[in-house]
Amino acid sequence: MSLREKQLASLLSMLNLNTSSSDQLVDVSEPVWKILVFDKAGQDILAPLVSVKELRENGVTLHIPLNAVHTPIPDVPAIYFTLPTDENVERITKDIESKLYGSFYLNFINPIARSKIEDIANAAVLSNDSKIVQKVYDQYCDFICLEEDLFAATGESGSFYALNTTTAQDTEITQTLEALTNTLFSALVQLQQIPIIRAPRNTAASMVAESLDKKLREHLRDPRNCLFTASHSRPILIIYDRNLDLPTCLTHSWNYQSLVHDLLGITRNQVKVEESGVMKSYDLDGRRDTFWDGLRSAPFNQVAEAIQNELEEVRRAEEEVRRLKVEIGGVDELNEDLSSNTNRLSNAIKDLPALLEKKKMLDQHMNIATALLAKIKSRHLDNLYELETKLLQNPSQSILGLQGGYKDKIRLFLMYYILNNGQLASSEVDQFQTSLGSVPADDGKEPQDVFKQAFEFVKKWISLSKLNTSNAYSVHGGGVPTGNLINLQDDRSNIFSKIVGGTSFLMEGVRNLVFKKQALPLTRVVQELLDGQQTDLTSDYVYYDPKQIKQTTRNNQSFNEAIVFVVGGGNYHEYNNINDVVCKKNLTGAQTMGKQKKVTYGTSCLLNGEEFLEQLCMLGEETLSRS
């Protein structure tokens, strides 16, 4: 079972008033209608997983935010799904005291403290109904599951800015740390696994690792522990720090999901597309949308082709139905023909809803792809992407004289700067800065200011990272390290600008890029740690085993399952890259490996290139204003 299935199962049992799914079948004689009350975090968790229709199927007639005005509904059971914060608990006790609903089923996303349980008990006493609160549950659900194997932390505390800002108070830092630990702990409880934890030393990630290790140990030691009862396999949990690899967040990607995220923005699996002046939002849910599920990690031109093919297929099917109609409406035919025709017609009618559904789905992707394409053309992203890929292989590649939006240019230049380890002539930097021009952009910001701020932070970051860690990208310059299973030589060959014949109408005017998977730094780390190898890349990683009494380090273990968690922001590009490389390996080495490797990717927050750049600017501004 994947992480999403597990979370969904526990959410559904919550919606059925904390009965297990087997009981639910018995209780069909009398329907139970209930209402659901959630806070922001609860809403974020539920929204991508459960639609209003599904809520209704589970007997939920009404869903209300916790902070809205509540009017009483007698005799109805109310399910609360909130974080156990002071504010929320206060609100809940108020509702209980005034007996707004018939009974209360309280589900907390994170474990609630004993003192708050007493507060709630006090409210129950004041309401004079000892049975008003039926259940109190810790749900351990503090993460948002976006895909089968992708999750993000709730709240905003885990952004790159929050983790790197110098103005943060100690309390804020410990709060962030605690929130991330809670997220990881919840995911592990849902997965029922106690992992071996690895993280790069001396980073925020290693702090999270340490506090998670502590928390796991406490729970394992607790005699009342019943959270990890069914843990059989032991995966490896790799906690990575964004500070080790900035360029991944700045690059443009060419696969569908990351393009949608980067250009249109995905919030909780929903994308907003402007169509003739009207904003429309589409759900991108792989459970219903088979097209999305199959092609979200595919390169964009492949997606465009697939859309076209599928559309043609649908058209053909429609044509078939139309032809049938004409035939049957025609002159009387032989008896046998008639019966077979009726059969065909009834089959066609049966298939029709599915056909319409498919058409709707394709229309949606068509609209998204058209919107993407418009942006790709106006920002010359195909050229940009090609240049970036060349840059990754050869950092001295010249990047001047390209077109596109100023943010894209800045992202590219920062990458260029980082890949060259900051060793650029200051004249080159100045030249780039002046090339941005001083005209304010459409969003009212001056490109030069944006660049100055972001550049400030990156400069600082490079001087710091030289002290601490070796640059994750240095491998690219140095050549293929021995023992690295990914064949980088493939990527070296000239793979771009091959014009493949038969371009689809969608891709007109955009160069047909031949897409090759290239392992990102984190992907290589994951690969190495899964295989139990050790090179310079992972030699300085801390090792925690919560089940062991004494800290011992066993570096040469190999694993079949990994959970990756990026502290400070991840993106779909990285998520897809890890999946692709691991999957590809599975395909070629299926005979030798036997077992499939599984990687679950999590992050403290999902950031696309522009959001990341914005956070870099905010950080740079801080340093600039202080000096």
Added chain:
Amino acid sequence: MSVPRRRRGSSKSEDTEQLLPATKSTGNSSWSGVEDKENMGRDRTAEFQSALRSLQGRQQVRQLQPNPMTSANRMNRNLDQYTEFMRVAKSIGKNISKTYSKLEKLALLAKRKSLFEDKSVEIQELTFIIKEDINGLNQDIAKLQKISRGSQTVNGKHIQSHSSGVVVGLQSKLASMSTEFKNVLQIRTENLKEQRTRQDQFTQGPVTSSLPPSALTGFYKGSALVPEDSYSGGDISIDIGDNAGALRHRQSQLLAQDETESYLSSRADAMQSIESTIVELGGIFQQLATMVKEQEEVVQRIDSNIEDAEMNVEAAHTELLKYFRSVASNRWLMIKVFALLIFFFVIFVVFLG
């Protein structure tokens, strides 16, 4: 100073060594008890109840007067209407699940393919009953909707949306039941058709109500069709029985002639009634579809409404800010005017006074 520190360190490591074996054993013991509750988070109801009990105990000593429900009187009139609504809704829900069990029975009967032991009378009755049930339920739900609409003006906002949610839930249940009913009926018509074609094939040896013995015994018990195929398959043990059966078959042919005719006409009736039922169901469907469409939020996500609300709140906030700024600038003006007044006042008092 270093001595106590070392001691503390050593005692700590002892602690962990003592505790870890203990967790192992508890882990094993809790295995059987909690395994079925996997994925359900941690139940802390017991903890809550113990807290509740201790608090109640304290309260009893203090003998607090039970505080009267202040809102109860105000709500009374609304409540009557609401409880009436919920009572009706519950009974409809119960009836729906009852009809469901009937439908399951019907599905079982309809899926039987045997030519004989055909319970066509029973099936017809059940079909009729279910049809009536669905019709009745449909009307009940329509009435219920009227009740909930009628009380709109009186009740609170949430009660109203709750009750409309109940109505939609019932409707979708009814709709899914009617589709299932329709499917069952379709299966039934197909079976009937198949039987008819099979009868046409057997015109030389018309169907009888007595099964060949091979069908009564052995593997193909209860099925009249399959043995026919297996004869040609060359099964020797069946072959013997077949000869005997063929004899009996011929004897009963004459008797059976009348039966088949009445049987055929009854089949035609059955088909017709099924067809008419499907047509009626179509009407109900249309009604339901319009009702459900009225709600128009079936495939919505839970955060869609809230985003609108958030935007509204933000807009309000910016408006407020604008107002605040204008007020602030006014304030500056007032302060300036006051300062001027005081300045003149001072001038008047000091120089003229």
